[in-house]
Amino acid sequence: MKIKHEKLLEMYRKMLLIRCFEESIEKLAEKYRLLAYRSLCVGQEAVAVGVCSLLRNDDYVSITHRGDGHWIAKGGSLKLLLAELLGRKGGSCSGKAGLYLSDLNKGILPLYGCVAAQLPVATGVALAIKLKKTNQVVVSFFGEGASNQGVFHEAINLASVWKLLIVYICENNLYALTTSQASSMNIKNVSKRASAYGIPGWTVDGMDVVDVYKTVSKAVERARKGKGPSLIECKTYRLKGAFLGGPGDYVPKEEYEKWVKKDPVENFRKRLLRKGILSEVDELRLRKEVEKEVNEAVKYAINSPWPQPEEALKGKFKEEVKFTEEIVEHEKTKKVTFSQAISEAIKEEMRKDQHVFLMGEDLRFLGGGFGVLKNLFKEFGPERVRDTPISEAGFVGVAVGAAMLGMRPIVEIMFADFLGVCMDQISNVMAMTRYLSNGKTDLPVVVRVAMGGGMSFGPQHSQCLYSWLTHFPGLKVVVPSTPFDAKGLLKTAIRDDDPVIFFEHKILYSMKDVIPEEEYTVPFGKAVVRREGNDVTIVATAYMVHKALSAAEKLEKEGVNVEVIDPRTLIPLDKETTLNSVKKTGRLVVVDEDYKNSGISAEIAALVVEEVQKYLKTSVKRLAVPDIPIPYSPPLEKTVIPIEEEIIETVKEIMREN
Numbered sequence: 001m002k003i004k005h006e007k008l009l010e011m012y013r014k015m016l017l018i019r020c021f022e023e024s025i026e027k028l029a030e031k032y033r034l035l036a037y038r039s040l041c042v043g044q045e046a047v048a049v050g051v052c053s054l055l056r057n058d059d060y061v062s063i064t065h066r067g068d069g070h071w072i073a074k075g076g077s078l079k080l081l082l083a084e085l086l087g088r089k090g091g092s093c094s095g096k097a098g099l100y101l102s103d104l105n106k107g108i109l110p111l112y113g114c115v116a117a118q119l120p121v122a123t124g125v126a127l128a129i130k131l132k133k134t135n136q137v138v139v140s141f142f143g144e145g146a147s148n149q150g151v152f153h154e155a156i157n158l159a160s161v162w163k164l165l166i167v168y169i170c171e172n173n174l175y176a177l178t179t180s181q182a183s184s185m186n187i188k189n190v191s192k193r194a195s196a197y198g199i200p201g202w203t204v205d206g207m208d209v210v211d212v213y214k215t216v217s218k219a220v221e222r223a224r225k226g227k228g229p230s231l232i233e234c235k236t237y238r239l240k241g242a243f244l245g246g247p248g249d250y251v252p253k254e255e256y257e258k259w260v261k262k263d264p265v266e267n268f269r270k271r272l273l274r275k276g277i278l279s280e281v282d283e284l285r286l287r288k289e290v291e292k293e294v295n296e297a298v299k300y301a302i303n304s305p306w307p308q309p310e311e312a313l314k315g316k317f318k319e320e321v322k323f324t325e326e327i328v329e330h331e332k333t334k335k336v337t338f339s340q341a342i343s344e345a346i347k348e349e350m351r352k353d354q355h356v357f358l359m360g361e362d363l364r365f366l367g368g369g370f371g372v373l374k375n376l377f378k379e380f381g382p383e384r385v386r387d388t389p390i391s392e393a394g395f396v397g398v399a400v401g402a403a404m405l406g407m408r409p410i411v412e413i414m415f416a417d418f419l420g421v422c423m424d425q426i427s428n429v430m431a432m433t434r435y436l437s438n439g440k441t442d443l444p445v446v447v448r449v450a451m452g453g454g455m456s457f458g459p460q461h462s463q464c465l466y467s468w469l470t471h472f473p474g475l476k477v478v479v480p481s482t483p484f485d486a487k488g489l490l491k492t493a494i495r496d497d498d499p500v501i502f503f504e505h506k507i508l509y510s511m512k513d514v515i516p517e518e519e520y521t522v523p524f525g526k527a528v529v530r531r532e533g534n535d536v537t538i539v540a541t542a543y544m545v546h547k548a549l550s551a552a553e554k555l556e557k558e559g560v561n562v563e564v565i566d567p568r569t570l571i572p573l574d575k576e577t578t579l580n581s582v583k584k585t586g587r588l589v590v591v592d593e594d595y596k597n598s599g600i601s602a603e604i605a606a607l608v609v610e611e612v613q614k615y616l617k618t619s620v621k622r623l624a625v626p627d628i629p630i631p632y633s634p635p636l637e638k639t640v641i642p643i644e645e646e647i648i649e650t651v652k653e654i655m656r657e658n
C-alpha cells in the first residue's frame with residue numbers, strides 16, 4: 001500500500017499539532033488548575049493520526065480520557081476543546097462536560113467517567129449505522145487497562161455477533177495509571193483477545209504512523225464492507241505521566257529511555273526528511289503554522305467567559321414537561337391485560353416509526369422474560385426484535401449509542417434486581433448524556449423493567465428499586481398501575497426524546513382493564529386520583545394502588561373516607577395533586593413496595609412536610625419494605641411487603657391520633 005506524499009505530510013502536520021497542543025496544556029496547567037488532571041497523549045500521536053486519517057468526515061470516533069489526539073485527528077476544533085477543558089462557555093459542551101466532552105457535529109462521541117464505558121455506546125452508534133444503512137464506520141479507542149473491564153467484553157461480543165461497522169483500537173501504553181500491563185493480564189498482546197469474539201485481531205507498532213495507517217486501513221475497509229468488527233492493538237507509550245509531568249517512579253528508567261527513542265513525532269519527521277518528502281524549510285513553516293493554530297485556540301479559550309451560574313440548572317431534559325390533555329371519553333373500548341396493553345403500545349409505535357426497535361433477552365421465542373412481547377418477532381423480524389446475549393450493560397449502552405443517532409430503542413431488563421449489572425450505563429451514561437452535551441443530544445431510550453414481589457421469586461428477583469432510579473438526574477421514571485396507564489404511558493415514553501425507565505409490576509401483567517380502541521397517550525407528570533375522599537390521603541404506586549383501593553373500600557364501611565392518589569410517574573412527579581389532597585384531608589399515608597430506607601415514600605413524606613405541614617392534623621405514616629431482603633417463602637414474603645390489613649390498621653391509627 002502506497003501512501004501519497006501529501007497524505008504523509010498531512011499526517012505529520014496533525015501529529016505536530018497534537019504535540020504542540022499537549023505542550024501548551026502542560027504550560028497552561030501551571031496557571032489554570034482545571035487542566036491539572038488532563039491525561040496527555042504525548043507519545044501516542046501516531047495512533048490517533050494513523051487511525052483518523054482513514055476516516056471520512058461523517059464517520060465516528062469514540063475517544064478516551066487521553067483523547068486530545070483523537071479529537072484533533074478527527075478534525076475537532078482546538079478552540080472548542082481547550083475552552084471546554086477550561087470550563088468555559090465557549091467550549092464544545094459550554095463547560096458542562098469538561099474532560100467528558102464530545103462534538104457530534106464532528107463525529108466525536110462522548111466520553112464517560114468510568115473507564116471503558118464508552119465502548120458499548122460506540123457499539124450502539126455502529127448498530128444505528130447498520131440499521132439505517134448509512135455505511136459510516138465507528139472507531140472506538142481505549143487503553144489496555146480498559147480491556148480488563150466487563151463492558152469491553154460485552155460490547156465487542158455484541159459487535160461481533162451483529163457484524164457491526166466498528167473498529168476497536170487499543171492504545172496499549174503499558175500502564176493503567178500506575179498498574180503495569182504485566183501485572184494485570186497474563187497475555188502480551190491484547191489483540192489476542194479478539195479470537196474470543198471470532199474477529200480479526202492485529203498488533204501494530206503504535207509509534208509508527210505508517211504501520212498504524214496500513215493495518216487499520218484493512219480493518220476500516222472490512223467494516224465498511226459490512227464484514228464486521230476488528231480489534232487492533234497499537235503498542236505505544238506515555239512519554240508523560242498518567243496526567244501531566246514526567247513518568248512516575250513505577251516506570252523503570254531503562255524502559256522509559258528505550259521508548260523515548262521511539263518518539264513517533266520525531267522519528268516520523270526524520271523519516272520524511274530522509275526521504276525528501278519534507279524539507280527543513282517546510283518543517284519550519286509547518287511548526288509555525290501549528291503554533292499559530294494552538295496560540296489562537298489558547299487565546300480563544302482563556303478569553304471565553306465562564307458560563308452563567310444559572311446554566312447549571314438547564315439541559316437535563318429536552319424541555320419542561322407540559323401536561324397534554326388526556327382523552328377521557330372513548331367511543332369504543334376493549335378489555336386487555338396489562339401485558340397486552342404494553343405489547344399494543346409497542347406494536348403501534350413500531351408500525352408508525354421505523355426507528356423504534358427492541359433489544360433484550362429471549363425476545364424471539366419467549367417474548368422476553370414474561371412473554372409480554374410474544375409474536376412481535378413474527379411481525380417485525382430479527383433486525384427490529386433483537387435478541388441479545390446476557391449482556392445488560394452492553395445492550396443498555398448500545399441503546400444509548402443507537403439513540404444518539406436517532407434510533408428509538410426499547411430494551412428489556414428481565415428483573416429490576418438485574419439493574420445493578422448495568423447501572424453505570426444507566427446512571428452515568430444514559431442519564432447524563434443530554435446534560436453533558438449542554439442539552440443538545442436527544443436520547444430516546446426506553447428501559448422496560450419487570451419488578452415487584454408477591455410471587456415467591458426470592459430476594460434477587462422481587463425487588464422494585466424504582467426509588468434508586470429516581471436518584472439520578474436525567475432519567476424519567478414511570479410506575480403504571482393499570483393496563484390503561486401502561487399503554488398510554490408507554491406510548492408517551494417511546495415518543496419522549498429523553499431516557500425513560502418504565503417499571504412493570506409482575507403481578508399486574510395478568511390484570512384486565514378496559515382501554516380505548518382508538519389511539520391515546522397518557523402524559524407524564526400527572527397523577528390520578530383513583531378514589532376521592534376527605535379524611536386521609538394515601539399515595540400509592542403500581543400494585544400498591546390496588547391494595548390501597550381495596551383497603552379504602554373496607555375503611556369506608558367503618559366510616560373513614562380515604563382519597564387514593566397514584567402518581568403514575570415518579571420523575572416527573574406531580575406534586576400538586578398530592579399537596580392539594582393533603583391540604584384537604586390533613587392526613588397522609590404513603591404505601592410503597594420499594595425499600596423504606598431512602599425510598600420514594602420518604603421523598604413524598606418529606607415533600608408534604610416541607611410544603612404543607614401546617615395543614616397536617618396527624619403524623620405522616622409510611623408503609624414500605626423494611627430494611628431487609630424480600631424472602632422466598634410466602635409467609636415470610638408477606639411479612640415484608642405491605643398488605644391490605646396493615647394499610648387499614650395504619651389509617652385507623654392516624655385517625656385515632658386526631
Ligand SMILES: Cc1ncc(C[n+]2csc(CCOP(=O)(O)OP(=O)(O)O)c2C)c(N)n1
Binds near residue numbers: 066114145147173
Ligand atoms: C471504572 C473506573 N475505574 C477506575 C478509574 C480511574 N482511572 C482513570 S484513568 C485510569 C487508567 C486507565 O488505563 P487505560 O485504560 O490503560 O488508559 P491510559 O490511561 O493508559 O490511556 C484509571 C484506573 C475510572 N475512571 N473508572
